[in-house]
Amino acid sequence: MNFPKEVVIIEVGPRDGLQNEPQFVDTEIKKAFIQKLAAAGIKEMELTSFVSPKWVPQMKDAGEIVQSAPEGVRGIVLAPNRKGIERVLETPCKSVAVFVGVSNTFNRKNINKSTRESMEELQPAIEELKAKNFFVRACISTAFYCPYEGKIQEDDTLALCREFVAAGVDELSVADTIGMAAPHESYSLFSRLKEALPDVLLAAHFHDTRKMALANTYAALEAGVNRFDSSAGGLGGCPFAPGATGNVATEDVVYMLGRMGIETSIDLDKLVAAVDTVAPVISRQIDTGYYRLSKQG
Incomplete structure (x- = not known):
């Protein structure tokens, strides 16, 4: 087995982790969460998203969150469309994530556009962002399975990824949005993506x-992936993907990688302290493995 010596964790808790919370999380708590994640050693993080407060009210404080981004951290802001990108351009943020679902049905449920319509809107926007020296991340939703269309063909995911790369993005974040992928599917898709x-x-x-998230993480490691999105406390879920629960927990991924001798430069005790910041105000009990055991002393 040929695993990477180091892995980069992209923390998505402040954005993907909180977006589906039914009660608004106070802005100051979000800021404290972000600062403690940075103190734990997180160097790349999704901070918030510029989406319509009507559809995702949890993100209505995006402008204020961006203004308080920690120094030394790549703070990524999600912008699903041209309007969101225009709002980002009014802030000091220099890292943007755009997203498209491989599944047309999912994409329409999410942003009321087909996959093709989304790409036609985003391609010139990506070119503009790159001309202004932005780091651009493309999030590929429903890369394995869709809650409406079922299994997604690898060739379709690969084709969409190729389009984004041709448009000039710096990074692809390829997502098992509803947590249906099995390890052999993770290995197969990521092997093809790494080669192509x-x-x-x-x-x-x-x-x-x-x-299945840790098993899929292990399979992706075997395929050569050395960057992983995860959410402290296992927070998250997509409001437009029925049945999708939280992201893989950052603390569980970091613990597993550490046991494998793979460096992340993340302090697990400080990571747990960051989760403690939001645990009292979220809608469900945090029950990720490492977090639960750390609370038992």
Whole structure:
């Protein structure tokens, strides 16, 4: 087995982790969460998203969150469309994530556009962002399975990833949005992506709906992936993907990688302290393995 010596964790808790919370999380708590994640050693993080407050009210404080981004951290802001990108351009943020679902049905449920319509809107926007020296991340939703269309063909995911790379993105975040992928599917898709697109950063994004996220992470490691999205406390879920539960927990991924001798430069005790910041105000009990055991002393 040929695993990477180091892995980069892209923390998505402040954005993907909180977006589906039914009660608004106070802005100051979000800021404290972000600062403690940075103190734990997180160097790349999804901070918030510029989406319509009507559809995702949890993100209505995006402008204020961006203004308080920690120094030394790549703070990524999600912008699903041209309007969101225009709002980002009014802030000091220099890292943007755009997203498209491989599944047309999912894409329409999410942003009321087909996959093709989304790409036609985003391609010139990506070119503009790159001309202004932005780091651009493309999030590929429903890369394995869709809650409406079922299994997604690898060739369709690969084709969409190629389009984004041709448009000039710096990174692809390829997501098992509803947590249905099995390890052999993770290995197969990421092996093909690594071979076909060797010059772009490639991150794996797993949800733990069926408790397969760590197994899929291991399979992606075997395929050569060394960047992973994860959410402290296992927070998250997609409001437009029925049944999708939280992301793989950052603390569980970091613990597993540490046991494998793979460096992340993340302090687990400080990571747990960051989760403690939001645990009292979220809608469900945090029950990720490492977090639960740390609370038992």
